Amino acid sequence: MRRVQVGIVGAGPAGLLLAHLLRRAGVEALILEARSREYLETSPHRIRAGVLEWGTKEMAVMAGVGDRMLREGLEHKGIYLAFDRALQHVNFQILAGHGIWVYGQQYLVRDLIHHHLGAGGEILFEHEVVGLENLEENPVVVYRTPEGQEKQLACEFVVGADGSHSLARQCIPQAKLHQKAYPFAWLGILAETRPAAEELIYASHERGFALFSMRSPTLARNYLQVSLEERLEQWPEERIWEELNLRLGGVAEARPGTILEKSLTPMRSLVVEPMQHGRFFLVGDAAHVVPPTGAKGMNLAFCDVAVLYQALMAYYRDQDRSLLARFTSEALRHVWQAEFFSYWMTTLLHTLPDPFEEKLRQAKLRHLAESPHLQRFLAENYVGLYTSGRYAGNLGN
Numbered sequence: 001m002r003r004v005q006v007g008i009v010g011a012g013p014a015g016l017l018l019a020h021l022l023r024r025a026g027v028e029a030l031i032l033e034a035r036s037r038e039y040l041e042t043s044p045h046r047i048r049a050g051v052l053e054w055g056t057k058e059m060a061v062m063a064g065v066g067d068r069m070l071r072e073g074l075e076h077k078g079i080y081l082a083f084d085r086a087l088q089h090v091n092f093q094i095l096a097g098h099g100i101w102v103y104g105q106q107y108l109v110r111d112l113i114h115h116h117l118g119a120g121g122e123i124l125f126e127h128e129v130v131g132l133e134n135l136e137e138n139p140v141v142v143y144r145t146p147e148g149q150e151k152q153l154a155c156e157f158v159v160g161a162d163g164s165h166s167l168a169r170q171c172i173p174q175a176k177l178h179q180k181a182y183p184f185a186w187l188g189i190l191a192e193t194r195p196a197a198e199e200l201i202y203a204s205h206e207r208g209f210a211l212f213s214m215r216s217p218t219l220a221r222n223y224l225q226v227s228l229e230e231r232l233e234q235w236p237e238e239r240i241w242e243e244l245n246l247r248l249g250g251v252a253e254a255r256p257g258t259i260l261e262k263s264l265t266p267m268r269s270l271v272v273e274p275m276q277h278g279r280f281f282l283v284g285d286a287a288h289v290v291p292p293t294g295a296k297g298m299n300l301a302f303c304d305v306a307v308l309y310q311a312l313m314a315y316y317r318d319q320d321r322s323l324l325a326r327f328t329s330e331a332l333r334h335v336w337q338a339e340f341f342s343y344w345m346t347t348l349l350h351t352l353p354d355p356f357e358e359k360l361r362q363a364k365l366r367h368l369a370e371s372p373h374l375q376r377f378l379a380e381n382y383v384g385l386y387t388s389g390r391y392a393g394n395l396g397n
């Protein structure tokens with residue numbers, strides 16, 4: 001049976017960043033990833049997050065994987081809010097001292113893979129993990145090779161970084177699942193066209209919420225609030241562009257372009273507690289899911305890794321297990337902060353089915369437009385002062 005120090009399930013942003021940091025510090029980490037490298041880097045099904053908090057951008061730079069992001073990513077000072085047929089800019093740089101960075105998750109995954117393999121790291125693509133055993137004392141990862149053979153990997157530690165439909169999550173005995181489902185979904189499109197504005201527009205309209213985002217100056221990423229029963233066939237291209245423009249209320253224009261990808265995502269929040277068991281740890285979406293309104297998913301994955309990396313290094317450098325023992329309590333601080341903010345953004349911007357709650361929501365939105373204090377709250381949370389901001393500058397050896 002092959003042995004490694006740290007076995008990692010999943011080559012998403014969380015697993016890749018952790019493996020890369022550990023390898024750089026001389027700890028042997030092996031990633032097992034169910035999909036092919038090509039799928040991760042190019043499949044339209046993997047076009048996901050695109051907003052990096054200020055601290056996440058700093059972490060990527062400190063990890064030595066930020067060169068392309070700094071060249072090709074877009075720095076944004078803030079966001080726009082569109083409602084009551086007016087457009088209002090919230091300047092994060094003035095309110096919170098930092099902006100945000102727009103760079104597609106798939107590009108970041110490509111960069112992480114490139115740097116990790118280039119530095120001699122190892123990823124077993126198309127190797128699906130099918131079981132995790134003996135997680136308390138002598139962890140073993142059971143996986144299937146592309147030829148269908150079942151094999152085992154002995155590890156000192158195992159990290160579950162296998163995303164929102166995690167198999168690893170089920171291996172925490174008596175885990176508590178704190179969860180909430182929202183009564184709506186997002187219809188997302190990626191289109192070849194100039195984005196509606198140079199920065200993101202969050203539009204709250206009586207027809208429903210819409211987000212106007214981008215992946216580059218020629219690639220728009222837009223979303224519409226839709227009901228949970230909606231199907232993609234009900235949304236031909238003309239209807240999508242018409243609805244996006246209706247929800248902008250005339251304050252900007254969503255220019256139609258070729259739609260490259262369409263998807264439906266139900267909104268939900270989930271936190272697993274604890275995030276560890278014996279010599280096994282969960283990071284990223286395997287441990288928690290946030291509705292994408294607050295743009296926190298990928299940022300939280302980086303935060304978890306920052307905490308676990310420090311804890312593993314304390315163990316490998318000084319045989320100090322105390323940070324590993326405290327991993328869950330430390331990580332849950334940024335997790336719940338992001339869960340709270342994502343819930344706040346989601347319930348503030350989406351039309352709600354209950355008429356009384358909908359009236360309250362509109363009052364909250366008007367309050368936000370008028371109150372510099374609330375705008376500062378939005379700015380501090382959006383740029384991640386209390387999430388990745390706590391770890392920026394903290395990834396050194």
Ligand SMILES: Cc1cc2nc3c(=O)[nH]c(=O)nc-3n(C[C@H](O)[C@H](O)[C@H](O)COP(=O)(O)OP(=O)(O)OC[C@H]3O[C@@H](n4cnc5c(N)ncnc54)[C@H](O)[C@@H]3O)c2cc1C
Pocket residue numbers: 009010011012013014015032033034035040047048049050051105127128129130161162163164166167265283284285286292294295296297298299301
């Ligand atoms: C469909 C979708 C759309 C999203 N859109 C947005 C968005 O618009 N904005 C936003 O902010 N956030 C979005 N998110 C959230 C964001 O993408 C995640 O928070 C982020 O991907 C978390 O990174 P991760 O590394 O934890 O997990 P992932 O990126 O999901 O990576 C997990 C990896 O594990 C692999 N894996 C799974 N099971 C196994 C197994 N048994 N064996 C081996 N490998 C396995 C998977 O193939 C995958 O590569 C979206 C998420 C999803 C699922």
